[in-house]
Each structure stands twice: as structure tokens, then as C-alpha cells.
Amino acid sequence: MNNKYWRKGLSIGLAVALMAGTLVGCGEKKDQKQPASEVKQEETKVEQKTEEKAPVEIEFMLLNNKGTDDKQFLAKKIFKDKFNVDAKFLLNTKDAHSEKLKLLIASNQLPDVVCPIIDENAKDIGPKGALVPVDEHFDKMPNFEKYMKEDKAVYTSCMASDEHIYFIPRFATDSVNFKQVPMIRKDLVEKYNLSMPETFDDLYDVLKTIKKEEPSIAGVINRNKINFLNTFGPYYNTDVGMYYNKEKDAWEFGPLHEGYKELLTTMNKMWKDELLDQDFFTASTQQWEEKMVNGAGVFTVDYGVRATNANEAYKKLHPEDKDFNWDLMMPLTTNTNKTKRLNVAQSVGTFTSWGISTNTKHLDRILEIVDYMFTDEATTLFQWGEKDVTYIEDGDKKKFASNIKASYNPEGTIEADNELGINNLNFMRVSKDDGVTMFAQPVADMFEQYKKDVELYENNYKINLTFTEEQQEKINNLNVNLNTMVTEMTVKFITGEKSLEEMDQFIQDLEKNGAKELEEIYTTSYKDYQQKLSNIK
Structure with missing residues (x-):
């Protein structure tokens, strides 16, 4: 086993060990972990002694929105009946799951299975000995193997730096799940005999006309604060940081390129004319919802169901008004992006992956469960x-x-x-x-129209790069300053606190702080990805 990881985290681990008893439902401390090969051998011995499948307890650390209890979980019954496994679910809400996972990694106390572990984390701690390399056990998981090898790009994206795979993704390959989509007050567009906008310049004109007739409107509203760059950025073929530019087949740092400048120019123009909500960067979800319902908002980008929710909430308050209508619309285009394009959820859910701890004493039983999860029977049961x-x-x-x-x-x-x-x-x-x-x-x-007429793409077109430990450390260090600079200057450019004429100087400052170096690291990793992809038969 590579003990570098554990030596590096020893000081943290000693401190965390003192806190381990306060972690709710984290289980007893496991023995020091062993290499995956040794774990496999030990498991074989254990299972040979219990050919009749003696009952075993397996812990699943599961992110659960309420973090209550697992008494009614169907998996407890299914796993007991099929594998004689007493499944114990350690349930945590989102923030608690993330924090506990960090502590458990640092103290080498990961439970048997973690659900979820993000692919980037698995790629980091897997090669250091924390997680089982699942690709070494495909012979015991033919159903899982079949899913993994259906798409070479997916398989390559799942590889860690040592070319092993340390996590078990979720697959939804026959469905399309839309994320944040554009929506508009269609009743206002129709009320003033306007055409539905097709570009952001059109949207500006529509908002300008409505503002003239109804001065109290807030215009474009947002609940994502500075993360609006993640939702509005794709319309301009840009992003808040590194992203894959399909047109150039290259990885770019968004703020260095034209799309980012066009986005800021458009937003600055809207801000000056009070077409961009003055709470655009600060509104909470509740405030945003209120603006949708009270008539202040005219355009936003969010989950489609939010349009329905706003319409229903408004009608309860104003049953006499039959016209009020938030409606989804086709994605807008810009000068830097002439394609109607929407980002959709992952068909291979690497953000919702399972990871198997090398601490486990029941690896073979877990592998059986994993393979079962990829059968038609389990698919229906757990969906x-x-x-x-x-x-x-x-x-x-x-x-x-x-x-x-x-x-x-x-x-x-x-x-x-x-x-x-x-x-x-x-x-x-x-x-x-x-x-x-x-x-x-x-x-x-x-949604059906989107499927027919819009280019649908997953994050970075399913390309998930893998970095060496040295590269990742460099990326993390560079991003500290770059993220702060982009966050602060984006708001200043849009609100006019900084003139857009200073944009070129800002780009130079980003380059001095490592933006170009960041692009070079991603370019190197992308070349490595392409080489691995070509090697897969």
C-alpha cells in the first residue's frame, strides 16, 4: 500500500481521532487499512469460513436529505433476504455528509460503503489506499462491468492517475434530466405584443419595453448569487473557471476569452437600465421566489418546475387573474454562441458514486450487492x-x-x-x-421540444479529466487567488464600479496569477485523457 497518504494526514488524523466519538453513527474504529490485494485475500479467507453466508453487518454512509433513520428502508429487507447482510445506513444531510466524510478520510475510519463520494475525491484517495479499485473485481461484477464498458469516454473519465477505477457511478443513460432552463413572463410578452426573444439582445429590448410600461419590475432575477456564471455562462460559451470549449476542442479559463467579456457587457447594460434586479447578486431563494410570485421578475434561469410552482402560488393569491404565466422558452443565443444549447444532468452520475472502503471485512459480499444493483430487478426495486x-x-x-x-x-x-x-x-x-x-x-x-430542437450537453461533454497529485495541488493553489479575483471583479464590472475599459488589464492580472498556467495543466491532462481513450479497445 502507498502509505504516503496516511503519513501526510497523520497529524490531522490524530486530532480527528479525538473527535471520532462525537460523530453520529460512524461506527467503531477499523483496523489500519491494507492494500487492496491483501483485503481481497483476507476477504476470501473470511468467506471460505462462512460458505453458508453467515450474517454480516455492512455500513452504508448515505446522504439523505432529512438524515432521519433507516427503519423503513427497502434495502434492509432485500439485502437480508438475498445476501444475509444486515445493512446499517449512516444517514447524513448534505453538509453533514461532506464534513463527516472529510473527517473519516483523515482518520482512516471510512465505513464499508460511502454513498456518495464525488469522482474527484475518489480519484484522489483511491490510489493512496483508501478505496478498493473496483476494476480489479469486474470478474465478480459482470453486470456492473457491462455498464462501465458501454462508453469508452465514460470509462476513461473514471480512471484515476494510476488508471484504476475507485468508484461506482450511477447510470441514467436512457433518460434526459434537464437542469436550469430559461423562463419568462409570457403573459407580459403577449400583453405588449412583443415577440419571444431569441437572443440576449432581443431579451434586452423586451425588458426595456416592459419596464417602460411597468416601472416597478425588477427584470432579470437570480437566486444563485455569483454562481449565476454557471447558469448564464453556457449561453456565452464561457464559465467561471476552467471548462471544455467544444468548438475549439480545448480546455479554457472562461474569463480570459470573448464570451466572458460579452456576458459582462450585456449584464452591465441591463444593470445601468435597471433591467437587472438590484438584488441579483444577493437574493436568497425565498426572496427570488417572492419576486417570481409578486410580479417583479420577468426572466430567470432555473429548474423548469419552478415556473409551475410560481404560477400555482400566484393563482392561490389572485384567483381572479387568469393571465399570469411563467413559461419555459427556447435557450437564447449570443454573438459568441450561435447554438441553442442546454446543459443537462449527468447520464453517468459520477457526483453520486459509491466508494468501497479498503477497511471493509466483507468485500466479496459488497461486490455481490454492487453487481445486483445493476440488474433489472434491482433497478425497479430501488427506483x-x-x-x-x-x-x-x-x-x-x-x-x-x-x-x-x-x-x-x-x-x-x-x-x-x-x-x-x-x-x-x-x-x-x-x-x-x-x-x-x-x-x-x-x-x-x-422538454420534448428541447429534445428535438436544442443541443443538449452534459458538463464538459462527459469529459472528466484526471490529475496527478502534483497537478491537483497546483490547481488548488492557483484557484485560491483566481476564484477570488473573478468573483470580485465580475460584480464590479457589471455594476459599473469598474469600467469595462479595464477588462484588458483584468485579463493580464489573471494571467499573472496563473490562469494561463492553469490552462496548460488542463491541456496536458486532456492529452493524457485522449491517449488513454485511444488505448481502450
Whole structure:
């Protein structure tokens, strides 16, 4: 085993060990970890002694939005019946999961399975001895292997620096899940006989006209604060930091290039004319929701269901107004991006991966469970639950039973993911597009139009680069200053505190602080990715 990792974190580990007892449900301290090969040998011995599959307890550290208990989890029953495994779920909410995971890594106390571990983290700690290299065990997981090898690009993106794979992604390859999409007050567009905007310049003109007639509007509203660059950036073929530029087949630092400058120019123009909400960089989700419902907002970018939520909330307050209507629209184009394009959720969920700890004493049993999770039976069970209990069939589609909370079950009382552990993206390993739509018809119809007329792409077009430890450390160091500079100057340029004429100097400052060096590191890693991709048969 490479003990460098554990020596490096020893001082942290000693301090953390004192706190380990305060971690809720983290289990007892495990023995010092061993190389994956030794773990495999030890597991073989254990399983040989228990050919009748003696009961074993396996801990699953699971991100669960409520972090309550696992008493009703379907997996406890299934795993017990099929594998004689007593599954113990250590449930944590999002922030708690992240913080506990850091502590458990530092103290070498990872539970048997972590759900989820982000691919970048797995690529980092896996080669250092913390996680099992799952590709070494494909012979025991043929179902999982089949999914992993369907797409060479996906397989390559999952490789760590040592070319092993240390995590188990979630697959949703037959479905398209939209993320944040553009939406507009269609009733106002129609009220003033305006055409639906197709570009951001068109949007400016539409907002200008509506503002003249209704001076109280806030215009473009936002709840993502400075992270608006992640949602608005793709329309300008840019990003807040490093991203893959498909047109150039190259990795670029967004603020160095034309798309970023065009985005700031457009936003600055809107700000000056009060078409950009004055709370654009500070509004909370609640404040943003209020602006959607009280009529202040005219345009935003967010999840499609939010349009339906705003319309329903408004109608409860104003049942006499039949016109108010937030509606989804086609993505806008810009000078630097002439393509109607939308970012969609990962079809291979590397952000919601499983990781198997090398601390485990029951590796073979876990491998059985992993492979089972990629069967059709498990796919249905962990997405929908049990037929006629938690779901029913509606023609060739499935839908949750009336007691399960869903958009079509307003009287439902049970949360499938939090209370039953089903339809939980951090746990299920395969999801199918075999259910009735949970969206209002106008939203569902626009989603279908997107599929036909819009270029849909996943983050960086499914390319996930892998960096050496030295490269990653350099990236982290460079990003400290670069992220601060971009965050501060973006707001100043848009609000006019800094003149756009100083943009060229800003770019030079970014380069002096390592932006070009960052691009070079990504270029080197991308070449390595391409070489690995070409080597896969």
C-alpha cells in the first residue's frame, strides 16, 4: 500500500481521532487499512469460513436529505433476504455528509460503503489506499462491468492517475434530466405584443419595453448569487473557471476569452437600465421566489418546475387573474454562441458514486450487492419499490402509489427517498425513464421540444479529466487567488464600479496569477485523457 497518504494526514488524523466519538453513527474504529490485494485475500479467507453466508453487518454512509433513520428502508429487507447482510445506513444531510466524510478520510475510519463520494475525491484517495479499485473485481461484477464498458469516454473519465477505477457511478443513460432552463413572463410578452426573444439582445429590448410600461419590475432575477456564471455562462460559451470549449476542442479559463467579456457587457447594460434586479447578486431563494410570485421578475434561469410552482402560488393569491404565466422558452443565443444549447444532468452520475472502503471485512459480499444493483430487478426495486405497494403500473409507465409524495399525488404523505430509501440518486445505481411525467403539461411539452430542437450537453461533454497529485495541488493553489479575483471583479464590472475599459488589464492580472498556467495543466491532462481513450479497445 502507498502509505504516503496516511503519513501526510497523520497529524490531522490524530486530532480527528479525538473527535471520532462525537460523530453520529460512524461506527467503531477499523483496523489500519491494507492494500487492496491483501483485503481481497483476507476477504476470501473470511468467506471460505462462512460458505453458508453467515450474517454480516455492512455500513452504508448515505446522504439523505432529512438524515432521519433507516427503519423503513427497502434495502434492509432485500439485502437480508438475498445476501444475509444486515445493512446499517449512516444517514447524513448534505453538509453533514461532506464534513463527516472529510473527517473519516483523515482518520482512516471510512465505513464499508460511502454513498456518495464525488469522482474527484475518489480519484484522489483511491490510489493512496483508501478505496478498493473496483476494476480489479469486474470478474465478480459482470453486470456492473457491462455498464462501465458501454462508453469508452465514460470509462476513461473514471480512471484515476494510476488508471484504476475507485468508484461506482450511477447510470441514467436512457433518460434526459434537464437542469436550469430559461423562463419568462409570457403573459407580459403577449400583453405588449412583443415577440419571444431569441437572443440576449432581443431579451434586452423586451425588458426595456416592459419596464417602460411597468416601472416597478425588477427584470432579470437570480437566486444563485455569483454562481449565476454557471447558469448564464453556457449561453456565452464561457464559465467561471476552467471548462471544455467544444468548438475549439480545448480546455479554457472562461474569463480570459470573448464570451466572458460579452456576458459582462450585456449584464452591465441591463444593470445601468435597471433591467437587472438590484438584488441579483444577493437574493436568497425565498426572496427570488417572492419576486417570481409578486410580479417583479420577468426572466430567470432555473429548474423548469419552478415556473409551475410560481404560477400555482400566484393563482392561490389572485384567483381572479387568469393571465399570469411563467413559461419555459427556447435557450437564447449570443454573438459568441450561435447554438441553442442546454446543459443537462449527468447520464453517468459520477457526483453520486459509491466508494468501497479498503477497511471493509466483507468485500466479496459488497461486490455481490454492487453487481445486483445493476440488474433489472434491482433497478425497479430501488427506483420504484415494490409493485402494488409503493408503485402501480399505468399502461406501459410506472407511477408512485397514492400514499407516496409526488407531483401527481397531492395527498401523499411518504417521502420515497428519505423514508424508504428508494428513488434516492445517491443509492440507486441505475434509473430508467419508465415513469409518468411529474411535470405540468406545458413544462413537459417544452422538454420534448428541447429534445428535438436544442443541443443538449452534459458538463464538459462527459469529459472528466484526471490529475496527478502534483497537478491537483497546483490547481488548488492557483484557484485560491483566481476564484477570488473573478468573483470580485465580475460584480464590479457589471455594476459599473469598474469600467469595462479595464477588462484588458483584468485579463493580464489573471494571467499573472496563473490562469494561463492553469490552462496548460488542463491541456496536458486532456492529452493524457485522449491517449488513454485511444488505448481502450
